[in-house]
Amino acid sequence: MARVLEDGDRLFVGANLHVPRAGALYAHMTHAPNMKLSVGMVTTNLLNADLLEPTKFSTDYRVSRWAESIVIHNDIFERPQHCSDVFFVGGMQIDRFGNTNLIGIRDATGTLAVRGPGSLGTTTMAHYAKRYYIYAPTHSRSVFVERCDYISTFGHGEGGDHRARLRLNQFNEGPRQVITPLGVLDFETPDHRMRLTHVHPGVGRRGDRQHGLRTRAGRLD
């Protein structure tokens, strides 16, 4: 994840996404010394921080020891582009066109069976970020589905030019990549169907099939 972050990026490190946070800090400490981080309602540059002990709660006020400015939460939505150039979106479900679902899972009759965490800020931030990525902490058939039961963040909709028709391309042209523990997928196909572009070192093809990687995401290029 650190690789997709560039020097100078603004980046909001959200609550409860520990791997993206680690990726952000790794990038910041190596190739992105000018990263503008928002952590726990403050903006900061942690290059000279004496300690990088992650806080358990996004509300831990002790991060203010590094604060360069205070983030008033409702102000974020007055100009969301100032909050984050890059955004990572999670999902209980991710479909082949990069739509994601944090709302819930339906049962066979179509009614809500499991309520999820909800959209949080993902619907808006994925719209305004210059680049947005989908992050899947587990790579499984239950996450990678044909169609999401609900859509909380619009990827490519039904595919093709669906985003353009809804005029959703003002700030970005949809999710760049899906990053999972097994590999990386993108949407650089004619109809924006997800395809596998990279398998992490040490991940075997048999394991990939077991996890639904080939059947759901297409063939290895």
Place this chain on the structure above:
Amino acid sequence: MPNPTASDAPPSRRPVLSTVERELDTLKDGMTVALGGFNTASHPMAVVRGIVRRGLRNLRVVGSAIAGLDLDLLIGAGAVREVVTSSVTAEVLAATGPFFRHALERQQINLWECDEGIFYAALRAAGQGLPFAPWKAGIGTSILQLNPDLKIFPCPITGQDLIAVPAIVPDVFFAHVERADRYGLGQHTGSGYGDRALHRASRRTVLTTEALVSNEEIRRNPMMTSIAYADAVIRVPWGAHPFASPGCYRVDEAFIRQYVDVANRARKGDRSAFDAWLQRYVHGPKSQADYLGTVGFDARHDLQDVTEKES
């Protein structure tokens, strides 16, 4: 010309000091009540427990943009008809509030489905006295199907589809601040999260405050005044417990874990532990001091350590 009805006494400024009980007296079943704070911090918990104690019903509760288990408790106690928020969570302690999840899965409450951007659009419209505010993010998502109040309309300038987010005007907004004076001037330590937006949207704002300070103390740093001229101020030390109050105390993890445990047991059908919890922490204590005695000094002593860890 002097006012003929005025007494000979020099004019004096009117304080807005109040009590939790007096403010609870103003609430009625069915009202729209907003609660400040964010996620695991700064919820006005003395008021939340009071709402449960009074047995209020059918409230439309506007949580913060990301609400905490303050809302979950109100749902578990049966006080809520509808909630307005993007999420009810306690981060690592509970990704989704147990009662919130249970009530939605059984269609016992309505959720005004939104994300944070749509949530603030509704408050912005309210603050500006407009019927709606336009918003783009959310087009193409299920949020529009799940929330029939959100309407798609063609933009008169560009022709593109936009969302009309209707104004949400809370009857009363309760927030918790770290300092306030008797004239309704409140100061947050830290960002104050979305409390300013809720204050602007609401008909009436009531502050609970960790410390009641002098007007001189407020004027030492007027830039810090985040809520100017609240309608009422109530001194409630430890008023956000078990959630954090920035710079004063941290999240009471053990207490929240206990709540999540009894709420999860209630969700699975055994409500006895939750009822005992309600009796101990909500119905039993006669005052905030009584509540804090029940929570215990040792726990609070530890939570007051808000210094950075040693490097």
